[in-house]
Amino acid sequence: MTAQPDAVSAPPPDSSGESERHASWLELFFDLIAVAGVAQLAHLLHGAPGHADLALYCVLYLAFWTAWMCFTTYGNVAADKVHTRTVLIGMFGLAVMAAAVPEIRSDHAAAFALAYVLVRLLASQVWQGRGEVPADWPMAQLSAGVVPWLVSVWAEEPVRYWLWAAGLVIDLGLTFARSKNQVMARLQGEWEERDRRHGPTAAIPRAARFDPRHLDERLGLFTLIVLGEGIAQGVDAASEAEWDAELCSLAVGSFVLLLALWALAVRRSSGVPLLGFGVLAPRFSLPLHCVATGALASLAAALGAAVEHAEDSLPLGMRWLMCGAIAVFLAVGLLAGALSGRGARWIVAVGLPMVAAPLLLAFFAEQWAPATLVWALVLVARWNWIYEKRFA
Incomplete structure (x- = not known):
């Protein structure tokens, strides 16, 4: 008898026997x-x-x-x-x-x-x-x-x-x-x-039988570690810079941006942005986690470097690193959100714009101050929340 391929989706969790292990x-x-x-x-x-x-x-x-x-x-x-x-x-x-x-x-x-x-x-x-x-x-x-x-x-x-x-x-x-x-x-x-x-x-x-709740927790903890590195990079760079209005705006914007990404990836999704629990089997959800956290780690480097250029514009490579990292992270969110059943309207109105906007900023924000660019990325990262509050 020929074995049938397993489904992309993971089996629904059994609430009666669900693990409480941490x-x-x-x-x-x-x-x-x-x-x-x-x-x-x-x-x-x-x-x-x-x-x-x-x-x-x-x-x-x-x-x-x-x-x-x-x-x-x-x-x-x-x-x-x-x-x-x-x-x-x-x-x-x-x-x-x-x-x-x-x-x-x-x-x-x-x-x-x-x-x-x-x-x-x-x-x-x-x-x-x-x-x-x-x-x-x-x-x-x-x-x-x-x-x-x-x-x-x-x-x-x-x-x-x-x-x-x-x-x-x-x-x-x-x-x-x-x-x-x-x-x-x-x-x-x-x-x-x-x-x-x-x-x-x-x-x-x-x-081997995976414990889905425990695995979700471990993935979420790893994502928190990567987000924490973004804060650490900014703190380290700011400790050696002159504190003025531009630097303060950039520092606050960077912190708010990381909070927005935390809300997408950890607050409800345990590591993968906008992915519902039990939607994907591990062989499909784990690669998404790898890509998303890899993008966040590269964003940490970009945010730290932005402090060194707080008074002028970012170099081309660093601007593309920052915007590209956000675009990759949100592209994972687009795929995860679509697979989680958010529907065609959400894909068109939220998912695609969230991926396209950082790439457009990389092209056209050449003369922008780093703080302005970071606050624009905050708006992009919060677009899903704005859509849910205003239009959903």
Whole structure:
């Protein structure tokens, strides 16, 4: 019998058996590494980042987020049976990755790659020990993509960066090549064939069951970490600048902008802007979370740099980084809102304008002061709220 692909939507949560579990102290301790990693990655985009800088940032952020997610899914499924030592080793690997970022273009690149390989292989091993398959997010168990990372230890730039990107593409491709049902059907076929050849062996691994409420909480906490980095970047830059009217307007506008993004992504959506709970299965919602938080981390760098230019206009690259980050974040919100059933009217009146407006500002706000541009972006980010209050 042919396995049917799983639906894009996640099954509706069972309210009678819904988990009340929250992030443990170990998980919160683990997330401190995410604080350090996001801060280091955001610093990659300081100054006047070019296309190569942005591409490297995307590769490194995806690698760091993937490594973090491997242990987040493990903790989500294992709950109180999680192996503390395993998590702490993974935490150390992520710490090495974060520490290697500032000198990633020199000798620290090999350390970053080896730490990533360690984390991914360790994550793969824990699933084999549990006898479960994370069919909702196979990337947590896959290890084929680490081969290019190992090869990159002996490569020079830019070849090593292409190898890193290739490794991530391999794992992403394998993750989406088969549905959850197809993954389990293939695994069952392989197990039955092994039993026919060698006699009965251990029981066939079962599909790991994610705790949706707990996973939503972890994703929301990560998004809060990234939003907090935006505040930290602004505070750090403002502490060394002259405090005048322009700087005060920019500082208040930046804070309000981050609040508006928080309202879209965390206040009701637990990490992904405008995404309803249970709308998407993890294999579809997790990539949206990665893109949205990656955009927020790059926005943090732009807001910090804007303070240095509070008295004049932003350089072209920094203006595009700021507006582009908002556009990408809101594009995720457009897709999530549409999938959450907001309807064609909302897409036309709210979703599309929220994505188009930052791009138009990047084109035409060349002479605007940073504070003016940030307040314009506040209006864009709050457009969904304005629409709901005035027109819905």
